[in-house]
Amino acid sequence: MVRSAAGDTDQDVQIKLRQDKIVLRRDFPDAWNGVLVTEDSVTVAVAGISIRISHDGSITRESSSETTWVEADGSVLKKTEFAEASISANGVDLARRTSDSIAVVGKDGIIAKAR
Numbered sequence: 539m540v541r542s543a544a545g546d547t548d549q550d551v552q553i554k555l556r557q558d559k560i561v562l563r564r565d566f567p568d569a570w571n572g573v574l575v576t577e578d579s580v581t582v583a584v585a586g587i588s589i590r591i592s593h594d595g596s597i598t599r600e601s602s603s604e605t606t607w608v609e610a611d612g613s614v615l616k617k618t619e620f621a622e623a624s625i626s627a628n629g630v631d632l633a634r635r636t637s638d639s640i641a642v643v644g645k646d647g648i649i650a651k652a653r
Contacts, residue, residue, distance in 0.1 A: 540551045554561040562573040572583035578593040590598045594610040604618040612627030622635045632643040641650040 540553060550564060552561075552563045554563075558576065560573075560575040564571055567585065570582050570584045572581075574581040579590050581588060581590040586601060588598075588600045590600075592598070592610075596610045597608040599606045604616065606617075607615045609615070609627070613625065615624045616622070620636060624633045625631070630645050634641045637653070639650065639652050642648070
């Protein structure tokens with residue numbers, strides 16, 4: 539346990555050193571409250587949101603209602619309870635799926651239809 543120099547127990551940091559990971563924790567709601575470092579990723583917890591950077595450069599942002607991925611090649615995917623959307627790394631292809639429709643914009647044109 540590393541104590542806050544200001545004496546504020548909310549800013550104390552708990553450090554766990556394990557053979558396969560390093561864990562930092564603190565009870566501070568306005569900033570980061572957890573960091574997990576493993577062999578292949580770094581994950582930071584901030585205000586109910588988890589952000590993971592993997593060894594290949596991909597990034598995942600997760601909250602209770604949505605997940606966003608930035609893949610190593612630069613493509614982006616987003617999933618919520620209402621829709622899934624993606625964009626290719628070069629920005630040419632876009633897709634959106636909902637429970638009742640699908641729409642795709644690509645170099646060959648636009649497709650939109652009900653499911």
